[in-house]
Amino acid sequence: MSGSMKLVCSGNECSLTNGGDVILECRKDKPMCYVGCGREHVDMYRGNFKIVDYVTERRPLFVSGCSETEDGAALDLEGELLVTIRLSDGLAELTFEQKNPAINRFWLRVCADEKERCYGCGEQMSYFNLRGRHFPLWTSEPGVGRDKTTYVTWRSDVENQAGGDYYNTNFPQPTFVSSRRYYLHVDSTAYADFDFRNPDFHELQLWEVPRSVRIEAADTFLELLEKESAWFGRQPALPEWIYNGLILGVQGGAKRSFGLLDKVLEAGIRVAGLWCQDWCGRRVTSFGKRLQWDWRYHKEMYPDLPERIAALHERGIRFLGYINPYLVKDGELYREGRERGVFATKADGSEYLVDFGEFDCGVVDFTNPEAFEWFKNEVIKKHSLELGMDGWMADFGEYLPTDLALHNGKSAMLEHNHWPALWARCNYEALYESGKLGEAVYFMRAGGTGSQAYCTLLWAGDQSVDFSIHDGLGTVICAALSAGMCGCGLSHSDIGGYTSLFGNVRTKELFLRWAEMAAFTPVMRTHEGNRPEENFQFYDDEECMGRLARLVDVYAMLSPYIKTLVSENAARGIPVQRPLFVHYEEDEACYDIQYEYLLGPDVLVAPVYLAGRPEWEVYLPGDTWIHMWTGREYGAGVHVVPAALGDTPAFYKKGSAFTPLFDEIRRKHGK
Numbered sequence: 001m002s003g004s005m006k007l008v009c010s011g012n013e014c015s016l017t018n019g020g021d022v023i024l025e026c027r028k029d030k031p032m033c034y035v036g037c038g039r040e041h042v043d044m045y046r047g048n049f050k051i052v053d054y055v056t057e058r059r060p061l062f063v064s065g066c067s068e069t070e071d072g073a074a075l076d077l078e079g080e081l082l083v084t085i086r087l088s089d090g091l092a093e094l095t096f097e098q099k100n101p102a103i104n105r106f107w108l109r110v111c112a113d114e115k116e117r118c119y120g121c122g123e124q125m126s127y128f129n130l131r132g133r134h135f136p137l138w139t140s141e142p143g144v145g146r147d148k149t150t151y152v153t154w155r156s157d158v159e160n161q162a163g164g165d166y167y168n169t170n171f172p173q174p175t176f177v178s179s180r181r182y183y184l185h186v187d188s189t190a191y192a193d194f195d196f197r198n199p200d201f202h203e204l205q206l207w208e209v210p211r212s213v214r215i216e217a218a219d220t221f222l223e224l225l226e227k228e229s230a231w232f233g234r235q236p237a238l239p240e241w242i243y244n245g246l247i248l249g250v251q252g253g254a255k256r257s258f259g260l261l262d263k264v265l266e267a268g269i270r271v272a273g274l275w276c277q278d279w280c281g282r283r284v285t286s287f288g289k290r291l292q293w294d295w296r297y298h299k300e301m302y303p304d305l306p307e308r309i310a311a312l313h314e315r316g317i318r319f320l321g322y323i324n325p326y327l328v329k330d331g332e333l334y335r336e337g338r339e340r341g342v343f344a345t346k347a348d349g350s351e352y353l354v355d356f357g358e359f360d361c362g363v364v365d366f367t368n369p370e371a372f373e374w375f376k377n378e379v380i381k382k383h384s385l386e387l388g389m390d391g392w393m394a395d396f397g398e399y400l401p402t403d404l405a406l407h408n409g410k411s412a413m414l415e416h417n418h419w420p421a422l423w424a425r426c427n428y429e430a431l432y433e434s435g436k437l438g439e440a441v442y443f444m445r446a447g448g449t450g451s452q453a454y455c456t457l458l459w460a461g462d463q464s465v466d467f468s469i470h471d472g473l474g475t476v477i478c479a480a481l482s483a484g485m486c487g488c489g490l491s492h493s494d495i496g497g498y499t500s501l502f503g504n505v506r507t508k509e510l511f512l513r514w515a516e517m518a519a520f521t522p523v524m525r526t527h528e529g530n531r532p533e534e535n536f537q538f539y540d541d542e543e544c545m546g547r548l549a550r551l552v553d554v555y556a557m558l559s560p561y562i563k564t565l566v567s568e569n570a571a572r573g574i575p576v577q578r579p580l581f582v583h584y585e586e587d588e589a590c591y592d593i594q595y596e597y598l599l600g601p602d603v604l605v606a607p608v609y610l611a612g613r614p615e616w617e618v619y620l621p622g623d624t625w626i627h628m629w630t631g632r633e634y635g636a637g638v639h640v641v642p643a644a645l646g647d648t649p650a651f652y653k654k655g656s657a658f659t660p661l662f663d664e665i666r667r668k669h670g671k
Contacts, residue, residue: 229573
């Protein structure tokens with residue numbers, strides 16, 4: 001026995017319990033592990049994967065021998081697997097030794113009960129509580145629409161194989177947190193499918209025998225998240241300049257971008273940074289305006305960019321750009337990389353190119369130390385940091401094909417889910433070695449196990465520019481909460497969404513609802529989207545600029561409070577945006593709420609994620625709450641509150657140490 005975890009072995013039966021809860025059990029009538037064989041077929045089209053598996057064999061394994069060890073037990077599972085279980089304070093670690101090399105499918109059954117909820121599996125967009133569904137874990141494009149019943153998803157599937165489904169995510173991770181106050185993490189980068197549909201057990205499938213399984217418990221969720229993040233690693237704190245205002249996302253060359261910056265400043269909108277994703281040049285495709293994937297500044301579109309960046313710095317404004325880990329074949333950096341041999345290849349060593357949507361790119365092989373160092377030093381440091389850049393979107397990371405050859409000799413099927421963590425580490429080391437960690441910031445959509453310590457800021461990806469449940473505004477709330485349960489507690493999104501296809505365009509209402517929510521997140525950043533001319537842009541609407549100026553001012557005024565939360569995330573791994581049950585564990589209703597969140601312990605936010613709603617129903621847990629805009633007090637329970645455009649339902653806890661700050665926000669911006 002160690003802490004509240006206990007391992008009991010009797011004959012050929014074994015069970016792992018935490019307090020009164022059984023977590024793992026292996027009996028004559030109840031196997032813990034199944035093994036087998038299977039053959040998969042994988043097709044990739046522009047980052048969208050069609051994966052089909054044919055299982056040729058599946059069989060249960062029972063304990064044929066059990067011996068106690070000093071800190072646990074060793075289980076022989078019919079000569080096929082040797083499982084060693086070690087206990088320490090509130091922690092159980094299972095390591096697996098594969099005796100039969102033919103096994104390439106593995107299933108672990110974890111005991112469950114009907115009332116249990118589960119969270120995590122990386123960043124999930126559609127469902128926060130995972131119970132009742134299964135979740136394939138494979139990093140990919142998230143899909144457009146992500147709902148097979150909608151027109152947008154249907155069109156995306158038909159034309160681009162890109163519609164996606166509820167489980168598609170840029171950031172999958174084989175980790176879940178149970179409402180029974182433990183987390184379970186599987187040490188594997190193989191394709192996985194975590195199935196939470198059975199009332200009596202969770203079945204975790206992997207396409208390999210994992211190296212280990214880690215189960216750690218705690219008395220409270222705050223303690224549990226602290227333990228979990230200590231294991232994965234923690235995100236560093238954000239730079240101070242982030243809190244100065246909006247990161248303004250514009251494009252179109254220096255004249256347009258810097259001109260829009262001046263227009264926005266003249267409208268009274270605080271600006272922390274100017275983000276020009278097309279600093280490297282522009283490429284127009286049928287999808288919309290995209291970039292020249294050659295990560296050097298484009299001297300025709302952005303002449304004298306180093307001098308312009310220096311001038312911005314004198315005004316207290318930072319400059320951000322864009323990079324990703326692929327290089328377009330017609331670019332200068334591709335030619336240099338080809339000469340240096342930095343790209344992954346076909347099995348015969350010949351050139352391997354990936355179609356990214358009407359242009360082909362090479363995949364920098366981060367398993368090759370020389371390629372990793374070349375990209376870090378000659379691309380990120382030389383062409384971004386030395387230019388004076390203060391941050392960038394570190395995009396993609398999900399596209400590793402499964403049929404290419406890698407320097408380290410490992411199967412691309414196993415490296416695929418590992419790729420985002422390698423990409424994150426490359427960016428992190430560039431900042432750290434340049435002395436810029438804590439001064440510059442990059443934001444990523446792709447992630448996986450190991451990303452936590454190397455991702456300075458998560459971003460929710462390419463949502464549709466609408467209120468759709470599976471791909472619109474509401475999904476970024478779920479995304480932040482689920483990622484926070486897996487150790488990534490700094491998250492934000494494109495204000496107004498990104499993807500506009502098949503007549504789906506951003507409206508003023510959608511933009512303002514998104515902006516009012518973003519004021520209560522760690523970072524506010526706009527994006528013009530993939531088709532800027534077809535979508536609403538706030539800088540074309542004087543009234544909207546006035547509303548946005550107010551919201552950005554609210555965000556900046558909140559910064560003393562948000563900074564404490566960001567610091568807590570860096571020190572303890574407690575996410576900035578938190579599910580309600582983290583602070584209200586005894587309130588059963590809190591465990592099923594995915595569209596509200598606590599911004600730290602003292603602020604509750606219930607964003608309006610649907611169109612045409614001047615009033616909004618909110619659930620408040622057991623305290624007295626003060627409405628941020630009216631000062632009216634509300635008790636625990638369900639309430640219908642005013643929700644005028646620009647006033648996301650937000651409340652602060654009566655008696656908070658930050659009450660003077662919240663009161664000042666209401667005096668300046670309330671009703």
